[in-house]
Amino acid sequence: MISLLSFLLNWSAPRGGPKKEAAGSSAAIQLNHYPACPDPDRAMGLAPHTDSTLVTILHQSNTSGSQELRAGGGTGWVTVPPIRGGLVVHIGDLLHILSNGLCLSVVHRAMVNRDRNRISIAYLHGPPSNVRISPVQKLVGPSQPQMYRAVSWSEYHRLF
Numbered sequence: 718m719i720s721l722l723s724f725l726l727n728w729s730a731p732r733g734g735p736k737k738e739a740a741g742s743s744a745a746i747q748l749n750h751y752p753a754c755p756d757p758d759r760a761m762g763l764a765p766h767t768d769s770t771l772v773t774i775l776h777q778s779n780t781s782g783s784q785e786l787r788a789g790g791g792t793g794w795v796t797v798p799p800i801r802g803g804l805v806v807h808i809g810d811l812l813h814i815l816s817n818g819l820c821l822s823v824v825h826r827a828m829v830n831r832d833r834n835r836i837s838i839a840y841l842h843g844p845p846s847n848v849r850i851s852p853v854q855k856l857v858g859p860s861q862p863q864m865y866r867a868v869s870w871s872e873y874h875r876l877f
């Protein structure tokens with residue numbers, strides 16, 4: 718997955734452009750702890766959001782709580798059950814932009830549990846913070862106009 722992203726980043730760099738710069742990446746690990754909550758219906762672990770990353774890889778402990786909003790006009794939240802040894806991959810906003818909207822970034826949230834603590838570990842993967850991401854040119858054409866302008870991860874954080 719990560720090599721595919723590096724490939725796409727190089728592919729989307731302008732001809733003769735900053736290949737060397739685009740070959741890198743930046744990443745962070747986020748540790749989330751959601752203490753048990755006696756009244757879970759009145760508390761939110763993590764409010765609905767999309768990740769600003771290219772992709773996020775999430776490990777969750779064996780307490781469920783991760784939910785994703787059904788894509789494509791469906792209703793409601795879908796719980797992502799913890800699977801032993803399994804990881805959840807979230808498409809982030811920058812991959813959404815890179816793919817010119819073909820890969821949709823996923824709206825997700827975390828719920829709290831009445832009796833049990835929950836932890837999750839998110840690996841946030843993105844491009845080098847100053848490399849500008851724009852839709853891969855092969856995905857732009859007369860029937861698929863460019864949907865997003867070029868933006869760097871640091872600029873994106875300032876804007877949103």
Ligand SMILES: O=C(O)CCC(=O)C(=O)O
Nearest residue numbers: 747749782783827837839
């Ligand atoms: O804990 C979860 O299930 C979600 C964590 C998350 O969305 C994040 O760290 O960005």
Ligand SMILES: [Fe+2]
Nearest residue numbers: 766767768825
């Ligand atoms: Fe997230």
